[in-house]
Amino acid sequence: MHRVIAWLLVLAGLGGLVAGALLATVLRPPPTLAAVADLGDPGVAVVSAPGVLELTGPRVRVTAVADGRDVFLGVARESEVREWLQDAHHSEVTGLTETGTGHVLGARTVPGREAADPRLADIWIAQSAAAGRATLDWPRRPGRYLVVAATDGVAPAPATVRMEWARTGAAAEHAAARPLATAGSAALLLGLALLLLRRPARPHRPLRAGQRRRPAVASGRTVIDVRDPAARRAGSTARGHRS
Known part of the structure; x- marks a missing residue:
């Protein structure tokens, strides 16, 4: 047993x-965690909620796509973004939602009016602008920062926003x-x-015919096994020779 x-x-x-x-x-998790928001009505700006940029990992890559229009991406402190945004019509990326095939970015729409041109604001700590598609890498740092995706503050903002976080530590392991x-x-x-x-004990040597397992009796220098008749005869012969 x-x-x-x-x-x-x-x-x-x-x-x-x-x-x-x-x-x-x-089977380890992929090195990055990516999610996309496809917005039907993005408003004039798409803004991340507090904490979304720092969701996981040491850095995040943000990509915004708006076919046929210039795309602007900028990161600034939350207070300055709120001051620039004021009551503009915008979408707020609230976090991740897990699906059967991956993750998507959850978002909510906030009604309002137009915003100022983000390209003219001097609040951005990091920014990127390009035609049709812009990408911005943001390393984690202390403080509350938001990312803004827009065009000119009047035309619709990019309808597709993708965020990709690098996994490290426990998040990079199953x-x-x-x-x-x-x-x-x-x-x-x-x-x-x-x-x-639990190794089995070493087996005893098999006995010859007529032997029984009893202690041997020592007689001088010769050990006589009292169980074996042949041994007794040999012992008697040895004693006769010594006499």
Whole structure:
């Protein structure tokens, strides 16, 4: 029974190690977490909610697409973005929503009027502008920062906004990889220890005909096995020669 338990522990340990290794390599999460917002009515600006840029990882890449129009992307402090935005018609990206195939950016629409041209504002810590498509990389830093995607403050803002966060630390690992590897190692070591401790005893040599397992009797320098008639005769002959 002990050997059965030991082998079960060994097999379970190997299974845990293999599963942990697969989750840590082949099946590990992708190095980035990406999500897209496709907005039917983006307003004149698309603004991230507080905390969205810092959702995970050390940096985020924001991409905005508006076919046939110039695209502007800028990052500024929350208070300055709110002051620039005022009561403009805009969309606010509120966070991630998980779907069966990945993630999408959740958003809400805030009604209002036109905004000032973002390209003329001097509030931006980082900005990017290009025709049709603009991309901006933002490293995490202390403080509350928002990203704004717009065109000229009057025309509709980009209807497609994509955010891609770099994964690091625990976010870059499968949650079950380390527990499985640890439990597998422990089970494997315990099973091997049980197998080594329960090794069968060394078998006795088979007895010859007429022998019984009794203690041998020492007589001088000759050990006579009282169980074996042949040994007794040999012992008597040896004693006769010494006489």
